[in-house]
Amino acid sequence: MTSVSLAQSSWFWQNPTPQGYDIKSVTFINSQTGIAVGNYGAILRSENGGESWNSVSVGYSNDFLCVRHLSGATAFVTGSNGILLRTTTGGVSWERISTSITDTISSIFFTSQNSGYVACGRGKVYKTIDGGYTWSEQFTGIFSRLNSIFFLNNDTGFACGDYGRALKTTNAGSNWNSIANIQGADYNSVWFRNSNSGFIAGGVEGSRELRRTTNGGQTWLTMFLAITAGELTQIFFVDDNTGYISGELNTLFNTTNGGVNWGFVNNITQPGFSFNTVHFIKSQVGFLGGENGIIYKTTDGASVWNQKLPFGLTEDGREIEVADEQTAYVLTTNKLMKTTNGGSNWNTFSEDYLPYREINFINANTGFHLA
16 A cells, blocks of 8 residues: 655555545556546556556645646646646656746647647646746636647647637637637537537536537537436547547446447446546547546446556545554444554455444454444
8 A cells, every 4th residue: 555644744545545536637658657647636657557556746735637648758747726747757756847827727738749738727828839848828818717728730729618618729829719608618628530520528517518519619519418417527539430528427428420429338337426537548448537536447448447446445434443553443334344454454344235323342353333
């Protein structure tokens, strides 16, 4: 287990492992090395194709919202309060890039080794031409938060955000023009298949909304989604025809005809999880990341998803009973778990359909529970 120090105090993260903060973004720099980021400074790294993940300590408690692979072993992480991190070691170590940005950086996208863009709060977009070391603000004319940025090529890019706002540039960000002001929805993700065909996804107050354009963003059509689902969080296309959209309440939609039709493909039975990110490294192998540090992996094109993180409890804890320095019990809504090594490992000691209400132990081995 990787222990995580909380605020440099004498408290250490115990459960679930390796961490339990929401996962916001996942990327892979090659078939084996993956990076996932999330709230409260969470950075995870995998060296075996996403089968297992370990925490990477970076010394920051910002919420990390986006991780983007540039090339080779270089990747960037963005997050709250203008934080921008860079790795050149495939995620083993990270350096903070000092910038004048103070707003939350929701999304980052590079069009080349040197040129890149970030979308931020208060409608701000910044551009770098030196590989991310310095950033200059670009005027957008809007003041609502931008959540996602995407470029087709060196010149043509799109951004979307709260209050139905979407922007487009055709000259590498020198000018940004509003192409949508669809009231009633916050848009979390934008993706274009080509210069004409694109999508924005989001929602408001638990509802979902997906819109499609076939004329480069001049007009947007609402897409029909047959299943009632939560707010949509991220769009990802594996190729020109196959795409996925993640969302709240176990939501995952899939298209195989370039977004003309979308179907609900998620067969994950554990209820209630919100997926914040979806990422595929090839047509059959993909990942979902979401709340409580959860990561799922598929190896058959989304037919079956296997949980890779977290290990431990994800349901509500009710009570803890400490019998001695090594032995303790944790009561949840429907489980009783036990450690015999000071909390390094926890095993399910009892599991029942009836919710437990109270436990009491008079020594390490003798106790009672009320159901």
